[in-house]
Amino acid sequence: MKTKNDETDNNFIDSLREGILYHLTKTLGLGLTGVTTIKEAVHQGHIRHIYKALAHALRDDIMDKWIATNSEYREKDVKQLCYLSAEYLTGRFLGNNLINMCVKNEVKTVLDSIGLTLNEIEDVEMDAGLGNGGLGRLAACFLDSLATMELPGHGYGLRYDYGIFRQEILDGYQVEHPDEWLCHGNPWEIKREEDAVVIRFGGRTVREDMKKGKCKSEVVGCESFLAIPFDTPVSGYSNKTVNTLRLWSTSVPDYSQFDISAFDKGDYGNALKDVLCHDDLTMVSVLYPNDNHDPGKRLRLKQQYVLVSASIQDILRKYKETGNPIEMFHEKRAVQINDTHPSLVITELMRLLVDEEGVEWEKAWDITVNTCGYTNHTVMKEALEQWDSHMLGELLPRNYEIIEIINHDHCKRIFEKFEGDMDKVRRMSIIEDGRVRMANLAVVGSHSVNGVAELHTSILKNDVLRDFYDMFPERFNNKTNGITQRKWILNANPELSHLITDKIGKGWVTDLSMVKELEKFADDEAFLNEIIEIKQRNKKRLQEYIYNSNPVKSETGDIVERVNVDIGSIFDVQAKRLHEYKRQLMNALYILMLYNELKGNPGKSIVPRTFLFAAKSAAGYDQAKSIIKFINVLAKVINHDPDVNQLIKIVFLENYNVSLAEKLLTAADVSEQISTAGLEASGTGNMKLALNGALTIGTMDGANVEMSEEIGMENMFIFGMRTEEVNDLNAQGYNPADVYNNDRDIQRVMEQLRGEELTNSPSEMEVLRKIYYSLEKSDRFFVLKDLRSYKDMQEKVSALYADRMAWAKMVLLNIARMGKFSSDRTIKQYNDDIWHLENVAIGS
Numbered sequence: 001m002k003t004k005n006d007e008t009d010n011n012f013i014d015s016l017r018e019g020i021l022y023h024l025t026k027t028l029g030l031g032l033t034g035v036t037t038i039k040e041a042v043h044q045g046h047i048r049h050i051y052k053a054l055a056h057a058l059r060d061d062i063m064d065k066w067i068a069t070n071s072e073y074r075e076k077d078v079k080q081l082c083y084l085s086a087e088y089l090t091g092r093f094l095g096n097n098l099i100n101m102c103v104k105n106e107v108k109t110v111l112d113s114i115g116l117t118l119n120e121i122e123d124v125e126m127d128a129g130l131g132n133g134g135l136g137r138l139a140a141c142f143l144d145s146l147a148t149m150e151l152p153g154h155g156y157g158l159r160y161d162y163g164i165f166r167q168e169i170l171d172g173y174q175v176e177h178p179d180e181w182l183c184h185g186n187p188w189e190i191k192r193e194e195d196a197v198v199i200r201f202g203g204r205t206v207r208e209d210m211k212k213g214k215c216k217s218e219v220v221g222c223e224s225f226l227a228i229p230f231d232t233p234v235s236g237y238s239n240k241t242v243n244t245l246r247l248w249s250t251s252v253p254d255y256s257q258f259d260i261s262a263f264d265k266g267d268y269g270n271a272l273k274d275v276l277c278h279d280d281l282t283m284v285s286v287l288y289p290n291d292n293h294d295p296g297k298r299l300r301l302k303q304q305y306v307l308v309s310a311s312i313q314d315i316l317r318k319y320k321e322t323g324n325p326i327e328m329f330h331e332k333r334a335v336q337i338n339d340t341h342p343s344l345v346i347t348e349l350m351r352l353l354v355d356e357e358g359v360e361w362e363k364a365w366d367i368t369v370n371t372c373g374y375t376n377h378t379v380m381k382e383a384l385e386q387w388d389s390h391m392l393g394e395l396l397p398r399n400y401e402i403i404e405i406i407n408h409d410h411c412k413r414i415f416e417k418f419e420g421d422m423d424k425v426r427r428m429s430i431i432e433d434g435r436v437r438m439a440n441l442a443v444v445g446s447h448s449v450n451g452v453a454e455l456h457t458s459i460l461k462n463d464v465l466r467d468f469y470d471m472f473p474e475r476f477n478n479k480t481n482g483i484t485q486r487k488w489i490l491n492a493n494p495e496l497s498h499l500i501t502d503k504i505g506k507g508w509v510t511d512l513s514m515v516k517e518l519e520k521f522a523d524d525e526a527f528l529n530e531i532i533e534i535k536q537r538n539k540k541r542l543q544e545y546i547y548n549s550n551p552v553k554s555e556t557g558d559i560v561e562r563v564n565v566d567i568g569s570i571f572d573v574q575a576k577r578l579h580e581y582k583r584q585l586m587n588a589l590y591i592l593m594l595y596n597e598l599k600g601n602p603g604k605s606i607v608p609r610t611f612l613f614a615a616k617s618a619a620g621y622d623q624a625k626s627i628i629k630f631i632n633v634l635a636k637v638i639n640h641d642p643d644v645n646q647l648i649k650i651v652f653l654e655n656y657n658v659s660l661a662e663k664l665l666t667a668a669d670v671s672e673q674i675s676t677a678g679l680e681a682s683g684t685g686n687m688k689l690a691l692n693g694a695l696t697i698g699t700m701d702g703a704n705v706e707m708s709e710e711i712g713m714e715n716m717f718i719f720g721m722r723t724e725e726v727n728d729l730n731a732q733g734y735n736p737a738d739v740y741n742n743d744r745d746i747q748r749v750m751e752q753l754r755g756e757e758l759t760n761s762p763s764e765m766e767v768l769r770k771i772y773y774s775l776e777k778s779d780r781f782f783v784l785k786d787l788r789s790y791k792d793m794q795e796k797v798s799a800l801y802a803d804r805m806a807w808a809k810m811v812l813l814n815i816a817r818m819g820k821f822s823s824d825r826t827i828k829q830y831n832d833d834i835w836h837l838e839n840v841a842i843g844s
């Protein structure tokens with residue numbers, strides 16, 4: 001197939017048709033059933049086949065560039081980045097590829113000629129949901145930026161057979177179903193059995209001399225099996241670079257055996273036990289659905305080791321093929337550790353260098369530290385990974401031994417540097433109290449440690465990792481997150497993309513700072529009207545989606561009602577994982593206050609609002625699940641109350657994933673970024689929403705702080721306690737009763753949680769009470785404390801929305817000032833400060 005090179009390319013259209021027909025009849029075998037044309041396939045309803053044939057045809061086109069990219073990296077012997085991440089939340093691949101290959105119009109033309117729309121075909125593809133939330137989606141944005149910026153950077157991860165669970169909302173409760181994303185095959189990946197590697201668990205170490213561990217050792221009596229890689233191409237935007245996402249698989253699952261009821265209870269261990277006959281085979285089977293919470297499960301450790309061991313063996317093998325000496329490894333390869341999940345790469349690289357390559361310990365340590373960089377994504381204590389020492393020692397005896405040696409040297413250095421400060425030694429030790437602290441290992445074994453927003457990095461330096469900052473100040477740096485504008489505007493919001501390009505040209509697609517030029521239209525009413533109209537059309541599409549695809553369902557899954565939302569109302573969106581620190585509960589309590597106010601003042605007129613929630617809760621996170629149920633109880637009450645339901649409505653969108661995000665975020669007027677200050681490392685949904693023309697109501701947390709610096713405080717709705725105030729209150733001791741005893745409206749809301757006013761169902765009352773007690777007892781995340789200032793700020797939001805032009809102007813200023821938040825900028829900073837890769841323009 002020819003490569004597309006100019007605006008609308010008729011040659012490309014012809015060869016695309018040929019390619020689709022070839023794959024339909026031959027690769028997919030429809031020819032055997034008598035199909036000879038694409039139209040026949042359509043008439044017979046083979047839509048999935050059309051999707052797959054299209055994917056294969058595009059892949060053929062990608063393949064030449066992929067081969068060229070690989071061979072050029074080899075020939076030029078350039079430094080390459082290996083991004084290690086346990087999660088990649090890529091979503092669908094078709095859209096990414098159409099955008100980056102610049103062939104969307106051509107594909108539409110072909111589909112149009114056979115009576116299909118691109119949407120129909122796109123909807124066939126299952127999301128690749130190999131991640132929980134922000135961290136996984138960031139990894140996907142980074143891959144897009146690396147390829148677009150022509151940097152040699154590849155992703156390594158795990159090919160989970162089941163990605164993040166599919167969420168259903170039944171009678172207001174979250175129910176989890178296994179995500180069988182591979183059940184119809186995956187046309188984008190290529191299995192590479194020839195690159196399989198052996199992974200070993202268990203056994204015991206023996207060594208050549210008895211000197212404690214620093215010499216060549218061998219593990220005997222272990223259990224071995226294979227990890228097999230699957231490669232997916234990652235195309236850059238409008239260039240010839242195609243990098244690789246390599247995902248490791250260890251199993252062939254049997255879908256029929258999956259125990260869904262155990263899964264529903266959040267009991268992953270049991271749900272998985274019967275899926276596969278052999279424990280080893282389960283290793284890479286299911287993504288752990290926890291975000292910011294680490295239950296320290298053995299299976300998860302095994303998964304992490306598969307990722308780490310398979311990847312670094314692969315990296316080392318390919319490196320050795322270049323003929324470069326092992327001492328130069330860190331000059332030719334960089335490894336970035338995405339949170340601590342892949343941090344065992346440090347000990348695994350040490351093991352391979354010392355035991356397999358015969359490198360002397362101190363030299364190996366030098367190479368390892370210079371190769372690795374660590375990115376922290378959370379300050380939540382319950383998310384910081386710690387493994388039980390016995391478990392780690394039993395599962396990975398040599399790696400554990402290596403940790404002990406690293407820790408011994410490390411503690412000795414602390415003792416020397418800080419003149420015998422044993423408290424400091426204890427705080428910084430990698431092994432303490434029978435646990436291995438992975439963040440400590442990651443910092444000690446990396447030459448770079450970064451947070452993901454300025455505020456987050458300063459909290460790492462001054463608080464969470466303070467001792468480490470004292471010891472290694474030169475290692476710490478900030479890399480504020482970003483998002484790829486190709487996925488989040490160009491693909492998700494085509495109309496807005498056209499408008500921007502019409503006004504300022506298409507340079508913004510690869511240089512987001514150019515959106516600044518839109519500022520000059522801030523008083524251009526015609527332009528502002530166009531922005532409003534595009535938003536209205538996006539809202540209309542979401543309204544249809546809600547009506548058709550997001551009905552309210554009973555416990556048994558029967559449709560109870562369809563919800564019609566008013567596109568004249570403010571679309572107020574909070575879309576992110578459900579976590580107490582993100583404070584979906586504060587949003588819900590505000591809605592209850594608003595409801596009370598409207599009930600108490602019949603005839604009161606407000607700007608109508610639709611409150612849209614989308615969130616998955618970890619399967620075993622009870623409090624989060626209660627909050628989902630509470631939101632849905634409120635929805636039931638409010639949506640059915642004729643006194644208010646013309647003014648406010650609540651919709652909980654089930655199964656939030658990347659594809660739904662594209663529909664939801666582009667239709668939002670208001671973006672809820674209301675975490676307790678100091679706890680959201682960065683946030684990236686905040687950026688997606690602002691770029692798509694939603695105004696932010698938020699706290700001074702994560703990247704909101706930098707957004708407010710760029711956009712201007714006056715163009716956002718910032719409220720609530722600042723990080724220092726949260727810290728002070730925590731130090732003083734916070735009593736939530738002080739808040740509700742002094743605020744009648746909040747007191748009223750507390751009474752409603754405890755009483756029978758909202759529901760008389762015993763199970764619902766139990767949920768509400770649970771929430772009541774969590775607030776009354778500790779209110780750990782200061783929901784009540786910030787509630788009043790949140791409500792006051794929401795009133796300002798409504799007032800502004802009533803002034804159509806003032807609102808639109810602020811929207812425009814938000815979009816125009818978001819240039820900093822492209823992942824291209826983030827990747828450039830990682831590269832300038834940490835990786836030092838050279839740009840490789842393929843085929844020039």
Ligand code: 26W
Nearest residue numbers: 134135292293294377383452681682683684
């Ligand atoms: C061990 C369980 C576990 C699983 C995932 C612990 C921690 C995580 C992640 C680090 C949680 C996460 O996704 N963090 C988010 O990372 C985003 C990308 O940097 C940030 O924008 C979010 O603020 C942060 O919550």
